[in-house]
Amino acid sequence: MTSVERTAYRVFPRLMMTRELYLFFSPSQEEMAWAREKTATDEHLLALTLALKCFQRLGRFPKAREVPPVVVEHVRWCLEVKEDIAPVYASARTAESHRVLVRRREGVAYAPGKARKIAAKAMIRAAWVKNHPPDLINVALERLAQARLELPAFSTLDSMESTIRGQVNGQIFQTIWRRLSTEDRARIAALLVVGPGGKSDLDRLKKPARWPRRWAGSPLR
Structure with a gap:
């Protein structure tokens, strides 16, 4: 599995810096007014505002357990609601309606099938010219952002990358194999033949190249 930290897929950092907290998770006066207009309780106000700021930062709606407590506390402080107010929903239907409101406000569509196709x-x-897993995932993220689509789970993109890279690499290997002569194929097969010493020609190829003695110690120009 590709490490999410090596890609452009945004997740909450293990340690939230104060600057990042204020820069990305502080709702504006207009955003707070919008959230108050759409909600009737402080719990729903906090939940909707939190969903908005998280979506703006991540491009998706994180699970409640993903959101660091410090982010919840910061948004609660900005809204000036009581400390015992939690971002909870009265029902799953309310939670979905809030997601619809956020998508509409941000101009982003929720279309999982379309997102996977893109x-x-x-x-x-990209797999024909790149072979580094994070590079393929980053290319997909860029296209999804351009299409204004909600991002799928990272596990979905990681699984797609692994499958697609394997398929494309297989096609590349088959193309190369078809272009090889019979003699070349035999030479490649012979690399795997283990000799009396317990080693094959493949082991010899793995050894680093040696500089000619006349070049030893001479400066590179």
């Missing part, structure tokens, strides 16, 4: 197309095209 991501797959971007990865397939």
Whole structure:
């Protein structure tokens, strides 16, 4: 599995810096007024505002357990609601209606099937020239952002990348194999033959190249 930290897929940092907290999770006066207009309780006000700021930062709606307590506390402080107010919903239907409100405000669509197709197309095209897993995921993220689509889970993109990279690499290997002559194929197969010493020609190829003695100690120009 690709490490999410090596990609552009945004997650909450293990340690939230104060600057990042104020820069990305402080709702504006207009945003707070919008959230108050759409809600009737402090719990829903906090939940909607938190969903908005998290979506703006991550491009998706994180699970409640993903959101660091310090982010919840900061948004609660900005809204000036009581400390015992928690971002909870009266029902799953209310939670979904809040997600719809946030998507509409941000101009982003929720279309999982379309998102996977766009991501797959971007990865397939990139896999012919790139082989580093984070690079393929980043290409997909860029295309999804351009299409104004809510991001799928990272596990979805990671699984797609692994499958697509394997398929494209298989096609590349088959193309190369077809272009090889019979003699070349035999030479490649012979690399795996283990000799009396317990080693094959493949082991010899793994050894680093040696500089010619006449170049030893001479400065590179």
